[in-house]
Each structure stands twice: as structure tokens, then as C-alpha cells.
Amino acid sequence: MANVTFEQLLDAGCHFGHLKRKWNPNMAPYIFMEQNGIHIIDLYKTIAKLDEAGAALKQIAKSGRKIIAIDGCPLSCSKACLSNHHIEPDLHFELTQFGVKKKNHVDFDPNQADSILEIIEEKIANNNTQLKNAEIKTEILQKHEE
Numbered sequence: 846m847a848n849v850t851f852e853q854l855l856d857a858g859c860h861f862g863h864l865k866r867k868w869n870p871n872m873a874p875y876i877f878m879e880q881n882g883i884h885i886i887d888l889y890k891t892i893a894k895l896d897e898a899g900a901a902l903k904q905i906a907k908s909g910r911k912i913i914a915i916d917g918c919p920l921s922c923s924k925a926c927l928s929n930h931h932i933e934p935d936l937h938f939e940l941t942q943f944g945v946k947k948k949n950h951v952d953f954d955p956n957q958a959d960s961i962l963e964i965i966e967e968k969i970a971n972n973n974t975q976l977k978n979a980e981i982k983t984e985i986l987q988k989h990e991e
Contacts, residue, residue: 849895849925854888857920858947862886899926911935913969918947936972938965 862868862876862884875894877887906912906927914923914934924937943961945953 849892849922851888853920854891857918859886859888859891895922895926899930902927903930903932906932936969
């Protein structure tokens, strides 16, 4: 992936996983090592999976479905991954826009997650309304020109 490098992921702290005692066995193939009771994520596998996700999203975009990108950090990995495949998301959110600060080894606050989800759902609904209004305006203008 040209837009997200190993060094960028490392600088962003993407290699830090959960505490060893909180791990999910399904993550075993993606764990590079354990250090001081913390699993370290294999960033090369992360980059490969980002590429896979980008290819899947490319197929979704070709089908005409809307794409919403939500990034957990200012690196905007999902948006970069999409742009690598010449896809522009219909909506893009960074959790930092909502006051979320990435903290290593700390779980996300469920109450904050619920409030952010409500905001994002509202913005999606507003965007869909705007898109429908734009389609209606275009249709009206086309009929008026006839």
C-alpha cells in the first residue's frame, strides 16, 4: 500500500494491542510478539489486510453503494486506503473530531461510543436527505427544460 507505510503505522502506535490477559484467540495470527504483558501487532500483516479491505471496498464502490469511512486516528488510514484505489468516501469521520484521543492499553468508553454513533447516524441521515433533495432538484430542472 503506497499511502500507509510501516513507519507511519509504527509512529501512530498501531502496533500496540490489548493486554495479554484480554486477548482474543482469533487474533493469534496477527500478533507479532508479546512484550511486558502487551501483545504487539504485526504491522506487515496490518498493511496487507488494509490492502484487502481496500479491494473489497473498491468492489462495493463499483456496485454504487455509499461508502462511509470512520478513522480512529488522524492518519486517516481508511481514507488513504480508499484513495489508493481511487475511491472517495461519501462521508468521512475521524474519531478525533469527536474528542476521542487514542490511548494505548485503554478500552474505548461505551457511553462515548454511543453518543458518537448517534452523531454519525444523524449526519448520515442529513447527508441522505441532501442527496435525495439534490436528485429531486435535478429531476425537476430536467423536466422544466423539456
